Structure formats: structure tokens, C-alpha cells
Amino acid sequence: MQMDERKKKVLQAIVLDYIATAEPVGSRTIARKFDLGVSPATIRNEMADLEDMGLIEQPHTSAGRIPSNSGYRFYVDCLMKMASLTDKEKLFIETNVVHKIRELESFVQQTSRLVSQLTNLTALVLTPVKANSPFHQVHLLPYQPSKALMVVVKENGAVENHVIDIGENTTQEDLQRVSTILNSKLKGLTMEKVKSGLLSEIYSELARQKDLISMAMELLEPILDPHEQDKVVLGGTLNMLNQPEFKDVEKLKNVLRIFEEDHTLKKMLTPSSEPGLTVRIGGENNLEEIQDCSLITATYQIDGQTISSVGVLGPTRMDYSKACSVVEFMTTSLGEVLKRYYK
Amino acid sequence: MQMDERKKKVLQAIVLDYIATAEPVGSRTIARKFDLGVSPATIRNEMADLEDMGLIEQPHTSAGRIPSNSGYRFYVDCLMKMASLTDKEKLFIETNVVHKIRELESFVQQTSRLVSQLTNLTALVLTPVKANSPFHQVHLLPYQPSKALMVVVKENGAVENHVIDIGENTTQEDLQRVSTILNSKLKGLTMEKVKSGLLSEIYSELARQKDLISMAMELLEPILDPHEQDKVVLGGTLNMLNQPEFKDVEKLKNVLRIFEEDHTLKKMLTPSSEPGLTVRIGGENNLEEIQDCSLITATYQIDGQTISSVGVLGPTRMDYSKACSVVEFMTTSLGEVLKRYYK
């Protein structure tokens, strides 16, 4: 079966109307709302063909058609025109993000809120991967008796605090000495490198000053722990509740459950091989829980290096055009802003 | 109408059974499940009395009774025995919190997760109020060209990072000088005091070193901004979905909506006048959205000073006994642990 121009128009009409109304679309509706210049009967014939091709399906015999996953896929790949954002929306993003970036943590929050507000979907934003950014510097500051505050700065600007126990009789000078050693050894190295071999080197260097060994070991542990390194920030979780496909609480629970599994979220967002926009429709997500959802993600780069990613999650019946353009605009904006931030 | 011993037992039976089953409770059920030694008919008479007193009500004529808000109130005040936690549960709390407190931020997370797991309700934990804790020390560290990292440590151990812009030609020594001044002026003072008058003093002191004025001003701004000072951490939001009273998405939306309003959450949790356990049932919460919910909060103290609070939110039909004991045990544990932490 060939995909001629009119079939495309019919498919597009079905997708657009279904996205807008969440109701199965009948031939009559299409003839009325979309000006194809043919009668419902003709459209019915085309629809039968489209169904044979697996692009649309019928919930039951006497209902209209809804797009199948392949139908959405075809729409996204071939029919969809990326809606460019209105000036108002662009301004909205720019005034809210571009001018306010100060700390990495809060800008991730901001991003997720913006994206969810603009799309009415749930936004997922991965914090810039701390693990991959090399050490920049380590400071050890006095904190409380027998405790020190370790401030770790990565080259990407991320800052981490850790409180560590130190012996009662560790002096300010001891701290100074340890941090000097750490700085000289760690600077410019990624976590992986530190883990893989450098650790023993530092260890032996410090061995000269026996008292400090245990401190140094404990001290490195939290930074190296890969568990805390990156996390996913959600925005507009409740937008899910507005989707008619989740008016049943049981279905809702399934989807919302994955929002509490940090691990799963990370896997969903972790940049796939190719950079740029990725659309995963329904079953294309390997996760059981979101078979009825689509996930749109995009990565952003600085100097060609992938930093992190932004995504939206919603029902397969989502406004792909809008969602794609928001996510894409967001990531390019972020790329630019962060570049400026680092220079 | 008098509240005799048997009426109390009947009311207690109704509350307990309704909490367990979420179904209106009939006289027959009470006679069967609870050993009151009287027939259903007698219980029916008592129930009619309890209804006259406004403690229970009927959804419709041929249904059993459910506790009214006043009924719950009477139960909580007079009938409820605080269930003491099992050793297993205590151990669970202690191994998970008591031994792992390191950083204030993460322990709040931990607390909320524990409480929600133990109660199957939604936990709310207020971060220890930063605003009220006096300055302990300020460090200014080099960060990036023309940016510095300011690390503020409060006396309660809270650590805050702020990235601030500094002039291109600010030297390491300048930073040192500013931080010395700030430390000497701010140490031991609360934000309120700083705001109310000290600001100008610091300003004039720094005026001698003109270049640093603008830096110092900008530097203080983020710490003083009351907006970021405390926040509420939620745990087990999705437990709401398991409650039969929220199987309707519309009702659910109402409740979940307030979880996105940070402002409202804070107000709910902000310690009321009296310290200790507070139970607010249904309409006793002034918030429109949670008329069908009850909120249990408790504060914890260190050396008699109220630090912060922990709460749970759930439908009015909640296991008050369990919830109260978990919240109370949690706050006393936290009080002890934090005391140890500071000493």
C-alpha cells in the first residue's frame, strides 16, 4: 500500500484532532473540521487503508479511529511541522532562565518548572553530570569541634558540601596540609580516574602523616560515591492528573510510581548515543509503566560536549509539535547560557 | 446526654472499624467484631444517641455510621491509646536516621521517607529554620575568574553556598579581608538583627575600601533573602493514591495541588504556639483543599528551643494512633540525635 498525499492529510487530521479532543475521530468529523474537499465516504476508504497499514486503529467497531503508535511515529517523522514558539513564550523562557542563572542547582529547578508550564506535561531535567566533570578544587574548612566542612568544586562549577569527622586533635594546619595534597593530586581529574588508581597514590603520600590517613579515606568516600552524583528534577508532576487518559487512579499510580524511583528516571534521561531531539513513543520506551506515554528528550552541549538533558513525559496522545519545540528551544537556550556562564 | 462507658466503647469500635475498612459500620458488625456483650439492637440505640451528640453520622438512611469530625476529635482526645511502636519499627528508625546524620539537608529527606513508610501517609518535614539560626562563619573561596564562592555556616550546622560576582581585579587578599570583616561583625547574630541595623555598620566599615562595597552588598543579599530560607520536604506523596477516599481524580487533584505550593506547606507546618503533638482534624485545618484531611504535626526541640517540625497528612479516616506515635517518636529521636550532633 502506498502513502499518497491524501492519506497523509487524513492521518494528520486524525492525529491533530485526537490530540486536541482525546476522542476517537470519525470520518464525518474530519470532513467537517478539515477541508480535504472530499466526502466522508472517501475518507472512510482512506481510513480503512490506513488501518490496514497499521497507522490507526479502532477502539471498537462503531467508534472513530485513533492513531496507533506507528501512526504517531509517522506523524512525528514525516508530517509534523515543528511549531515555533511565540515571541511571548520565548520571552518567558529568556526572562526566567537566561538572566537568573547563578547556581546550578536552582537553575535546574527553574528549567523544569518552565518546561512543564509551557507544555502542560511533566518535565524531567537531569542535573549536569557531576561525575564526569573533573575536580577543580577542594577546600577543608573548620566546622565544629572534631568535624570539618569539605567544599568540593568541579570544573563545571558544581559545588558539593560534605561534613566529615576528623579527630579531636586535628589542627587547622593538618586540614591545610591534607587539602593541599588533595588539590595537587586531584585537580583536573575525573572521578573515574581517581577511583581507578590514584587513590592508592594519595594514600601512600599521606602515610607519612599517619594521623591523617583515616581522615583522608573517609573524606574521599562521599565524593566518589556514584549514588549521589546526579539526580533528576521533576516539574509539573500534577499535569498528569489533567490528562483524561489518567482519570483512572490505577493507571495514574503506575505512571506516578516511576517518578519516585530516582534510578529509573536517570536511566530514562541519560543521553542516548546521538545528541539532539529524541522522541520515544509508547512501547519504544522499554519501561513497562509508561507504555501509554511518550518521552521527548533533548541534550544540550557546551563546545560539542554533551552536558545534560531535558525531557517531557506525557500520554502518547500529546502535542508533539509543541513539546518538541519547547524542549528544543530550552536546550539550545541552556547551551548558550551555560557557555556564557563558564566564560 | 451523658457519655457513659458503653457509649465510649461503641464510638471507639466505630472509629477503629471505619479506619480499618473505610466502610460505614453497622450495629451488627460491631456486635460481631467487638465483644461488647450486648446485642446489635442495644448498640443501635447507643448509636442513635451518639448521632444526636454529633459524634457519628450516616451517609444515608440505610447505611452504617461513620465518625464525624467531632467523633474523631473525641477519639483522639479521650479514647485513643498511643500505640507504642514495635521494636522492629524503632530499630528501623534508629538504624536509618540516628546513625546516618551527616548533613542537614539529606537527613530531612531521610526523615520524610521514614515517616511516610511507617504510616503510609504523606510526610511533611520542615527544614530546620535557617533564618533563626545565627551566623557561625563565612568563607569566601576563589571559584572562577571574577566569581567567588561564598560558604555560609550557621550555628545550627546548616551550610549554604552562594556564587557571587566579584570584580575582575579582586584579589585573594581582598576576599580575605571582606570575609574577616563579615565574620567579626556577623558571628552569633541572626538574620533579623543583621537586617535591622547592622547592615549599615558593615557598609561604613567597608567604605574605607571602596572597591569592595558593591561586592559586599551583593554578597549579603542572597543570605538575607527570606524566600529561600526554609522549605518543606515531602515523602510518600503517592500514598495518597492508595486511600479509597481519593480514588476520584478530582478530589485527588485538590489535595495534591497544595503539595506544589511551597508557601502553603510552610504555613501548615510552621510550629503553632504550643510545642509537642498537634492534631488538626478536617475543618480544623483552615485550608479549603484539605477539609477531608487530617494533619498531625509535632515539633522538636534542642535545649528547649523549637527547631523545626515533622508532620503527616492523610484522609480524616487515618490511623491516628499509629500516626501520632510515629510522628512523636520521630521528633524525640531527632531532638536527641541533633543534640548529640551539636555537642
Added chain:
DNA sequence: TTTAGCACTCTATAAAGGAGAGTGCTAACA
């Protein structure tokens, strides 16, 4: 190739008819 007409299918909604649970009242009983 397109279209009008029509019989057919299926859902969603309303109406109708029990079954079941629970009550309130009355009268008997200890």
C-alpha cells in the same frame, strides 16, 4: 474514482427491577 444510501454493530446512558444491608420502632422479656 468518488459518493450517497443503508443496514449493521457497538457503546454509552437511562430506566427498571431485585438483593442486601442497615435502620428505627414496637413489644416482649429479665
Added chain:
DNA sequence: TGTTAGCACTCTCCTTTATAGAGTGCTAAA
């Protein structure tokens, strides 16, 4: 006087039945 058994009554919930409406597929005509 307090308690209990019995019974008529009420109301919800579930199932069944009927009906209207939307949409299709097929056929035959344009």
C-alpha cells in the same frame, strides 16, 4: 428500667433491559 427479638421500611448497589447515537463497511450509482 434496660435489653433484646422481630419486622417493616429505606436506600444503595448491582444487574438486566431498552434505546438513542455514532460510526462503519458495503453496494450501487454517478
